[in-house]
Amino acid sequence: MAKTQYYTATSIDGYIADQHNSLDWLFEVEDTDNPFAPFFQHVGAFVMGATTYEWVLEHDALLDQPIKWADYYGDTPAWVFTHRDLPRVPGASLTFVQGDVRPVHAAMTSVAGDRNIWVVGGGELAGSFADAGLLDEIILGVAPVTLGGGAPLLPRRMSSSRLSLRSSEQRGQFAYLTYEVGPPT
Secondary structure (H helix, E strand, C coil): CCCEEEEEEEECCCEEECCCCCCHHHHCCCCCCCCHHHHHCCEEEEEEEHHHHHHHHHHCCCCCCCHHHHHHHCCCCEEEECCCCCCCCCCCCEEEECCCHHHHHHHHHHHHCCCEEEEEECHHHHHHHHHCCCCCEEEEEEECCCCCCCEECCCCCCCCCCEEEEEEEEECCEEEEEEEECCCC
16 A cells, blocks of 8 residues: 655754755765665655755755656656745656645545655654655664754654654664654544
8 A cells, every 4th residue: 555655864953955055965974775766766756845856956956957867766756845936957857835734645545546655854844744644654864973953853743643753774873763653543
């Protein structure tokens, strides 16, 4: 059965981006055994927030080199939650949306079929899916770094009654933790 998964990297102190919304800290960690490619093979649609989208655009110069988007994500459809007008990566299957995550999730589920939905980031967006009872798993790649501040992993309280550890493993310098997410109470 298809799942909606928040798969992200995080610092030990629980941040997914630094105070400047950068992920550069993540690429400083040697990562020889990254499980992203096998994970993405099971993704039929994905969603991200505007800040994540803008960082990817800038970091990878996607407007100048749009082929990189296809190299990373193929033709997998993506949704971007935003309240602003953002540039479109040429050739990418992108839908810009705002508002309630429920109708967007329904559209993504329809497109993804029996494949998973990936919630890329940020933490507030992932939290909105969790609040709506639409998040099945949280998969964390915990990097050996502390940031001391920045964009929080999941800026809301989720009690242990909703989270159940399903697996943990070491891959290089990263600890990967997978939690099943139960419905809101």
